[in-house]
Amino acid sequence: MKIGTFLCNCGGSLKNIDWDDLQNFMKEKTGKDDFCIYHENLCSPEGKTWFKETVNKKKPDSIVFGGCTPKTAGYLFEDTLKELSLSPFQVVGANLREHIGWIIPDKELATKNAKASLLGAYNKASFESSVEPHKIKMSQAAVIIGAGPAGIQAAQDLAEKGHTVHLIERNPYIGGNAAKLGTFFPSEDCASCMPSVGVKGIHQQGVRRCYYRSAFDLHPNINLYIKSEVTDIVGAVGNYSVTVKTKPTYVKMDRCVNCGLCSEACPVDKPDELNLGLITRKAVHLPTPHSSTTKYVVNRDECPEGCAECVKACPVDAIDLDMKEETQEVTGGGIILATGFEEYDPKLVEEYHYGAPGYENVVTQSELARLIDVYGPTMGKPLKKDGNRVDSIVIINCVGSRSQKYNIWCSNICCMIGIKHALKIKENYPEIDVTCCYIDIRAVGANYEEFYNKARDLGIKFVRGRPAEVESDGESLYVYAEDAQADEMLTLKTDLVALSMSMVPSPGVKELADRLKIDVDETGYFKSLYSKFKTTETKQAGVFVAGTAISPADMPTTKLRGGFAASHLDMILSLGTVEKRFPIAEIDNDKCTLCEICITACPFGAIEAVEVANPGIKVQVSPTVCVGCGQCASSCPVSAITIDYYAEDQILKQVEGLLYDAKDNPEPLIVTFACWECAYSAIDGLGMSANYRKTVHYEEQFKQQVTEDFPYNLRILPVQCTGNISAGLIQKTFAMGADGIIVLGCFEDKCHYETGSKASSTRVKILKSMLEYAGIDPKRLEKETAYFMTSDRFALTARRMYNRLKELGKLER
Numbered sequence: 124m125k126i127g128t129f130l131c132n133c134g135g136s137l138k139n140i141d142w143d144d145l146q147n148f149m150k151e152k153t154g155k156d157d158f159c160i161y162h163e164n165l166c167s168p169e170g171k172t173w174f175k176e177t178v179n180k181k182k183p184d185s186i187v188f189g190g191c192t193p194k195t196a197g198y199l200f201e202d203t204l205k206e207l208s209l210s211p212f213q214v215v216g217a218n219l220r221e222h223i224g225w226i227i228p229d230k231e232l233a234t235k236n237a238k239a240s241l242l243g244a245y246n247k248a249s250f251e252s253s254v255e256p257h258k259i260k261m262s263q264a265a266v267i268i269g270a271g272p273a274g275i276q277a278a279q280d281l282a283e284k285g286h287t288v289h290l291i292e293r294n295p296y297i298g299g300n301a302a303k304l305g306t307f308f309p310s311e312d313c314a315s316c317m318p319s320v321g322v323k324g325i326h327q328q329g330v331r332r333c334y335y336r337s338a339f340d341l342h343p344n345i346n347l348y349i350k351s352e353v354t355d356i357v358g359a360v361g362n363y364s365v366t367v368k369t370k371p372t373y374v375k376m377d378r379c380v381n382c383g384l385c386s387e388a389c390p391v392d393k394p395d396e397l398n399l400g401l402i403t404r405k406a407v408h409l410p411t412p413h414s415s416t417t418k419y420v421v422n423r424d425e426c427p428e429g430c431a432e433c434v435k436a437c438p439v440d441a442i443d444l445d446m447k448e449e450t451q452e453v454t455g456g457g458i459i460l461a462t463g464f465e466e467y468d469p470k471l472v473e474e475y476h477y478g479a480p481g482y483e484n485v486v487t488q489s490e491l492a493r494l495i496d497v498y499g500p501t502m503g504k505p506l507k508k509d510g511n512r513v514d515s516i517v518i519i520n521c522v523g524s525r526s527q528k529y530n531i532w533c534s535n536i537c538c539m540i541g542i543k544h545a546l547k548i549k550e551n552y553p554e555i556d557v558t559c560c561y562i563d564i565r566a567v568g569a570n571y572e573e574f575y576n577k578a579r580d581l582g583i584k585f586v587r588g589r590p591a592e593v594e595s596d597g598e599s600l601y602v603y604a605e606d607a608q609a610d611e612m613l614t615l616k617t618d619l620v621a622l623s624m625s626m627v628p629s630p631g632v633k634e635l636a637d638r639l640k641i642d643v644d645e646t647g648y649f650k651s652l653y654s655k656f657k658t659t660e661t662k663q664a665g666v667f668v669a670g671t672a673i674s675p676a677d678m679p680t681t682k683l684r685g686g687f688a689a690s691h692l693d694m695i696l697s698l699g700t701v702e703k704r705f706p707i708a709e710i711d712n713d714k715c716t717l718c719e720i721c722i723t724a725c726p727f728g729a730i731e732a733v734e735v736a737n738p739g740i741k742v743q744v745s746p747t748v749c750v751g752c753g754q755c756a757s758s759c760p761v762s763a764i765t766i767d768y769y770a771e772d773q774i775l776k777q778v779e780g781l782l783y784d785a786k787d788n789p790e791p792l793i794v795t796f797a798c799w800e801c802a803y804s805a806i807d808g809l810g811m812s813a814n815y816r817k818t819v820h821y822e823e824q825f826k827q828q829v830t831e832d833f834p835y836n837l838r839i840l841p842v843q844c845t846g847n848i849s850a851g852l853i854q855k856t857f858a859m860g861a862d863g864i865i866v867l868g869c870f871e872d873k874c875h876y877e878t879g880s881k882a883s884s885t886r887v888k889i890l891k892s893m894l895e896y897a898g899i900d901p902k903r904l905e906k907e908t909a910y911f912m913t914s915d916r917f918a919l920t921a922r923r924m925y926n927r928l929k930e931l932g933k934l935e936r
Contacts, residue, residue: 273670
């Protein structure tokens with residue numbers, strides 16, 4: 124291979140590197156067809172023109188850049204490389220600026236380190252990399268699981284952008300929990316409405332519209348599946364196939380006109396679950412009011428044998444009692460999980476006796492919402508279960524939340540739901556005494572504090588303290604609570620107790636996560652890719668989460684998450700074809716022993732064992748799912764897996780260049796394997812900090828500080844992920860001349876590849892316990908974590924390693 128090395132002095136700023144000596148060194152060490160040339164400022168317009176002319180003239184097979192950090196050089200030359208039809212994987216960077224020129228003031232030392240870095244990069248470039256973009260053709264459809272507010276928002280947004288949407292809802296209506304709540308805070312208007320499409324004043328005259336008149340289910344791009352659940356998911360981003368099982372409603376939705384004659388004719392009376400059993404419903408009934416998709420449904424198992432009164436009564440032939448369960452497959456380029464939440468089971472909080480005899484007037488907030496809803500069983504008037512009036516109500520917040528016994532998390536909006544209901548009761552029935560017991564009032568949204576103050580101004584009482592117990596004498600309820608502010612115990616006699624229950628994930632979340640090979644967090648909700656700004660993405664490309672499937676949230680946040688997920692999914696669907704431009708794992712099935720360790724090691728589920736004609740089973744990698752982290756390769760006991768550009772033989776060849784002077788250098792040499800993401804940036808940060816301090820005239824002071832804090836004998840080698848560093852690679856690096864090794868990764872809970880940094884920590888820990896048997900002091904090996912703003916951690920670790928090695932001496936081989 125013909126390799127061209129381009130040196131850049133960053134505008135002449137790297138005066139502590141002897142560029143002539145560096146060029147002569149490379150000419151001596153490289154092949155006769157190779158070349159090494161210098162430019163004062165390669166990334167300038169003139170420099171790029173010169174670079175293109177040189178490449179076109181000399182036609183190298185691979186290129187080595189020696190100059191600024193590859194982190195910036197990569198995007199500075201991205202378009203230039205495309206113009207030259209060169210792949211980024213035909214280029215290897217040697218960081219002579221941030222890692223050497225901006226840190227090491229001594230010219231001889233800086234030049235020596237620059238030689239090592241450049242020769243290491245040259246050795247890696249001598250490998251022919253065959254990394255080709257993997258093309259993924261994107262289906263233009265989307266699958267959304269859950270038709271609550273977030274799912275509705277996502278479906279509406281994607282449908283308006285021209286995508287076919289398959290919206291799957293387990294209930295026979297849309298709206299989720301919102302359909303039961305009556306009103307929302309702090310706007311204090313209907314829960315059963317949705318935003319108008321587009322922008323007010325352009326697409327629509329209004330801001331919002333009721334579910335019943337939204338025509339949402341009539342949108343030509345939305346296919347709605349109610350009373351449906353997902354039974355299987357296969358595929359990957361671009362082409363998911365989802366199996367949907369739909370239970371019969373026994374009513375033809377396209378014919379039903381909601382006249383109610385079927386329900387009037389039905390002879391069956393059952394307690395109405397939606398309305399706390401205070402009223403009855405028929406076997407054929409409306410499951411919830413107000414929804415555009417709400418049609419009558421028949422609970423077939425409640426029908427008397429042979430009864431068909433509803434069929435006879437229906438004037439439009441909408442009822443079919445022979446309707447069968449259906450299973451069908453839908454496809455989509457991506458999936459949005461909007462599965463919502465449910466209230467924590469109040470019976471599990473035994474001290475409040477929900478559901479026990481004599482405690483019928485202990486209710487949850489969702490049940491209280493039905494009691495004070497004008498469409499509810501009492502037409503909005505708070506009544507006890509026996510129908511008598513309510514004179515007092517106690518609301519208990521944080522039931523099942525913020526508790527080591529039940530759920531440790533805060534459910535975010537329970538305080539405000541309780542205040543909303545207290546306000547509605549007090550405004551409509553000022554004679555009712557309302558008391559709210561709380562741990563803390565968490566009013567963190569826009570206008571929430573004002574909402575809370577409004578409740579206090581209306582005379583709602585607030586008692587700071589979690590009640591210990593609720594007791595009943597058969598007539599009244601007694602709430603035993605501590606008033607922490609008054610430092611006294613209270614006994615509150617009341618007619619009704621409303622529990623603000625913890626919000627927990629909907630049933631089936633873990634099963635969906637397992638099918639999609641994504642994670643749930645310690646609370647049981649779907650785990651976002653990154654809590655700071657990848658909040659609706661998951662570790663699987665093309666799978667997004669929205670609304671309260673992520674965590675408890677208010678309505679504005681829920682809707683924002685739905686829209687955000689839709690926007691991100693649209694971004695990839697609209698591309699038509701997506702190109703993955705990074706290496707992926709390759710398995711040599713002739714070496715593979717089918718131990719399947721790689722399947723366990725991959726945190727993304729990209730590897731699976733499949734049946735083939737010969738030899739029967741083989742392990743294969745999904746190029747669509749694989750992210751090229753290399754955790755499988757480092758785990759393989761027979762070295763059957765490689766990651767091109769980051770293969771072990773390529774890394775070792777780079778190590779050989781980095782340690783070219785190991786025998787002659789009296790100083791101990793430390794090889795640092797740095798994760799390309801956060802860890803490598805942390806080392807860049809050291810150089811940037813050095814340069815910054817020089818520009819503000821602290822040069823002499825800085826030099827002294829660096830001499831104390833940062834050793835100059837580090838040889839830094841970037842890897843895609845520290846999870847790709849095998850025990851064998853570390854052992855071979857010691858054998859090739861390293862006196863110490865630092866494995867520098869991301870913080871374990873922020874690893875870009877989920878488990879890579881943690882895996883490398885485990886591997887280093889095990890290897891340290893084994894090194895003594897090979898005659899190597901375990902103190903010569905260290906694992907550290909860092910990101911850009913904690914680069915001082917690495918500086919300190921490097922200095923400590925250097926001090927230890929000075930005591931231990933050079934490693935004898």
